[in-house]
Amino acid sequence: MIGQPRASARGSRWPAERAWRLVGARKRAASEQDKAAGGRACRVVDHGNGRTSLASVRLRPTANGQVVASLRWTDGRRSYTRGLGVVTANTRAGNLAQAWSRARDKGLPKVSDDSWATSRAARHVMRANQGRDTKPELLLRSRLYQRGLRYRVSARPLPTLRRTADIVFPRAKVAVFVDGCFWHGCPEHHRPSRSNATFWRDKIEGNRARDRETNTVLRSEGWAVVRVWEHVEAAEAVDLVLAALAERGVAPRESP
Numbered sequence: 015m016i017g018q019p020r021a022s023a024r025g026s027r028w029p030a031e032r033a034w035r036l037v038g039a040r041k042r043a044a045s046e047q048d049k050a051a052g053g054r055a056c057r058v059v060d061h062g063n064g065r066t067s068l069a070s071v072r073l074r075p076t077a078n079g080q081v082v083a084s085l086r087w088t089d090g091r092r093s094y095t096r097g098l099g100v101v102t103a104n105t106r107a108g109n110l111a112q113a114w115s116r117a118r119d120k121g122l123p124k125v126s127d128d129s130w131a132t133s134r135a136a137r138h139v140m141r142a143n144q145g146r147d148t149k150p151e152l153l154l155r156s157r158l159y160q161r162g163l164r165y166r167v168s169a170r171p172l173p174t175l176r177r178t179a180d181i182v183f184p185r186a187k188v189a190v191f192v193d194g195c196f197w198h199g200c201p202e203h204h205r206p207s208r209s210n211a212t213f214w215r216d217k218i219e220g221n222r223a224r225d226r227e228t229n230t231v232l233r234s235e236g237w238a239v240v241r242v243w244e245h246v247e248a249a250e251a252v253d254l255v256l257a258a259l260a261e262r263g264v265a266p267r268e269s270p
């Protein structure tokens with residue numbers, strides 16, 4: 015904000031400072047962005063190969079009394095800026111939230127095509143960030159359905175345990191988790207991030223510890239737990255699920 019006017023003096027057409035200027039420590043800059051974006055995970059730009067960075071909204075006052083927002087992120091030495099237009103809230107926090115919501119509508123932050131990693135590993139990582147209803151999971155579900163199997167989707171195996179399995183066979187007591195290569199730290203495809211390394215290491219390690227705990231609790235309650243990495247081919251994933259179901263006496267229809 016160097017070179018911008020300092021105050022909206024009486025009669026000036028500049029917007030009020032509270033609508034755009036950041037005051038306070040740098041630390042606040044990160045947390046206010048997290049808050050406006052709806053959590054730090056929403057700010058992550060995935061450059062493929064496990065390289066990530068965080069996008070931030072910048073607010074700039076204009077001489078005609080408006081505040082203009084843009085989204086900015088970097089990939090190594092390159093930086094990217096995408097305009098988000100005029101924001102209209104009275105406070106900086108309100109404008110950040112408005113800008114982030116607009117960014118989401120535009121599908122930003124998005125890595126430009128030329129820097130899209132095309133390797134198999136990078137695609138796995140990107141896919142991993144989509145969360146629910148990822149393609150490998152959908153494929154697995156439809157193959158199981160074709161075999162006459164019926165299940166619940168994104169359900170809690172144990173009502174008292176706040177853990178959701180991707181595919182649940184309540185009567186056979188089989189819980190299937192399709193683990194994203196990035197979020198669950200697949201040994202083949204997870205590459206540690208260079209930016210915010212500690213944050214990501216803690217995050218992924220936390221997920222893995224949680225996965226182990228989920229396995230333990232479910233098994234102690236008589237459930238069979240099947241975990242497949244999202245990079246596993248659908249046919250192989252189907253076989254793993256069928257094997258677990260077979261042990262519980264559930265047989266599928268012949269494959270079409």
Ligand SMILES: [Zn+2]
Pocket residue numbers: 138195200201202203204243244245
């Ligand atoms: Zn993987």
